[in-house]
Amino acid sequence: MEELDILFQLQCIDLMLEANERKLREIMAPPPSAKATEEKLSLFQSKDQELRNLKRDIKDRELEIDSLSQKIKKLKNELYSGKGGVKELMDKQSDMEALTKNQKKLEDVLLELLEKAEVLESEVHEAREQWSRKEKEKEEDLARQAKEKAEIEEAIEKLKQERKSKADFLPVDLLNTYEKLRRSMMGRAVVEVKKDKCGGCQIQIASRKLSEIKKRNSIITCENCGRILYWKEG
Numbered sequence: 374m375e376e377l378d379i380l381f382q383l384q385c386i387d388l389m390l391e392a393n394e395r396k397l398r399e400i401m402a403p404p405p406s407a408k409a410t411e412e413k414l415s416l417f418q419s420k421d422q423e424l425r426n427l428k429r430d431i432k433d434r435e436l437e438i439d440s441l442s443q444k445i446k447k448l449k450n451e452l453y454s455g456k457g458g459v460k461e462l463m464d465k466q467s468d469m470e471a472l473t474k475n476q477k478k479l480e481d482v483l484l485e486l487l488e489k490a491e492v493l494e495s496e497v498h499e500a501r502e503q504w505s506r507k508e509k510e511k512e513e514d515l516a517r518q519a520k521e522k523a524e525i526e527e528a529i530e531k532l533k534q535e536r537k538s539k540a541d542f543l544p545v546d547l548l549n550t551y552e553k554l555r556r557s558m559m560g561r562a563v564v565e566v567k568k569d570k571c572g573g574c575q576i577q578i579a580s581r582k583l584s585e586i587k588k589r590n591s592i593i594t595c596e597n598c599g600r601i602l603y604w605k606e607g
């Protein structure tokens with residue numbers, strides 16, 4: 374019965390189709406490098422923001438020091454001019470000393486901030502490099518995925534055409550029985566008889582039934598699992 378041969382071939386195609394569709398679902402998931410890229414980007418962004426804040430801080434300190442310098446300069450000029458009473462001059466002198474002390478303190482802070490900025494600057498640079506490396510990796514992975522996807526889709530299309538050409542040879546009721554069995558038997562509705570056993574559930578087949586199967590002129594199912602039993606000729 375050539376129909377059984379065709380049905381068995383059809384099942385092979387269906388199994389390959391399933392495998393390809395599974396593969397397709399798997400490769401549609403984003404590659405691990407996509408998540409890694411997100412992480413590297415977020416690290417870069419946070420470092421970059423930190424640096425921006427620090428630079429703003431530095432700018433503020435510089436302005437503060439600048440304004441102090443101007444005040445000190447003004448006081449110095451007033452002191453050197455010698456105008457005003459002794460008390461006033463002494464007050465100015467002590468003001469100037471306090472401001473100078475303050476300025477020195479601010480300059481120390483500024484120096485620390487500048488050193489911190491230098492370190493942070495190189496960290497930002499490194500984070501940007503790491504991000505861009507991951508981004509490149511991700512792009513490559515995505516391109517590879519797209520290529521693989523196209524290949525699998527092409528294979529699926531070919532298998533579908535092959536399936537149709539096989540199915541056209543089979544009677545509708547046999548196809549329906551096959552489809553129903555396929556759903557309940559995890560895709561394996563037709564099984565080969567090997568060593569006198571059902572290729573699905575491995576039960577021993579009675580000799581009279583076996584000889585019927587070997588005649589290959591009717592559809593015989595396994596009494597245990599219900600699968601269609603197939604005897605391959607030759």
Ligand SMILES: [Zn+2]
Pocket residue numbers: 571572573574575576595596597598599600
């Ligand atoms: Zn069986």
